[in-house]
Amino acid sequence: FGTMKQVQAFGPQDLRVVDVPEPAAGAGEVIVEVRACGICGSDKWFWNVERHSEYVAGHEVAGLVTAVGPGVRSLQPGDRVAVNNVKGCGECPACLEGAFIRCPNTVEHMGFGFSERIAVPERNCLLLDPSLSYEQGALLFDNWGTPYSALARTSMGPGDWAAVTGCGPIGLAAIGLAVQRGARVAAVDPIAERRQYAGVSVVRADLISGKKCGTVGNSAG
Structure with missing residues (x-):
């Protein structure tokens, strides 16, 4: 061969x-x-x-x-x-x-x-x-399939809120899929560059620094 x-x-x-x-x-x-x-x-x-x-x-x-x-x-x-x-x-x-x-x-x-x-x-x-x-x-499969599999287990629709922790590649895909469903998104990331990229790439996403998200951190471990 x-x-x-x-x-x-x-x-x-x-x-x-x-x-x-x-x-x-x-x-x-x-x-x-x-x-x-x-x-x-x-x-x-x-x-x-x-x-x-x-x-x-x-x-x-x-x-x-x-x-x-x-x-x-x-x-x-x-x-x-x-x-x-x-x-x-x-x-x-x-x-x-x-x-x-x-x-x-x-x-x-x-x-x-x-x-x-x-x-x-x-x-x-x-x-x-x-x-x-x-x-x-x-x-x-990996980048889009991972968040798609998670969203497929929900009834998320227009007007619902979705919280996405992390604006890396999978996080950006999750934001895009949620927005496509008509949901409003709160995206959290401590890295300013990632928050800026998410704001440019994805519409209707509220971007948060993540520095005061202790409740989410404690709940997620």
């Missing part, structure tokens, strides 16, 4: 591009050529790893399907997809609904995005709408 490029960590602040074997698509798997990969806050360990690790960071991925393995029916080469990095058993009720994170049997967080190509289960891929770029697609 030849080789491809991949980023690996060899020590503190020592990232290297190395040659590794190309992945092969097993049964029920597809090969995705990575076109965009986000850098999540949880990836910071990759920058400070103490020793060489073959675990590859990067779990916010979108790309192009280039090959399919035996048994794959819903995807074909040329499809543009976003990739869910959470892998479940694929057989339980939660997995059959696509909620791999709630799988009671096995939950594996796949790291792979800092590679040219990856092999992933067919069921972990979501076809991208033509209107979405790869960069937008890379944010669908």
Whole structure:
């Protein structure tokens, strides 16, 4: 299958591009050529790893399907997809609904995005709408999916208030989704730059410094 490029960590602040074997698509798997990969806050360990690790960071991925393995029916080469990095058993009720994170049997967080190509289960891929770029697609599962899952459990609607603590990437997505539902938002963040960015990017959000939000802090632990 030849080789491809991949980023690996060899020590503190020592990232290297190395040659590794190309992945092969097993049964029920597809090969995705990575076109965009986000850098999540949880990836910071990759920058400070103490020793060489073959675990590859990067779990916010979108790309192009280039090959399919035996048994794959819903995807074909040329499809543009976003990739869910959470892998479940694929057989339980939660997995059959696509909620791999709630799988009671096995939950594996796949790291792979800092590679040219990856092999992933067919069921972990979501076809991208033509209107979405790869960069937008890379944010669908982790960045937007996390707050969407939380809001989906509520009856929030026009006129309701939503409190969002933190105006980072996921917080901004939560604000946007709440505003889309017609809710009024109080966004809290101690970092002035983030509050300013939230004010520019999101309409109808009241921004608070968070310095006097002891009640929220105590309740959230």
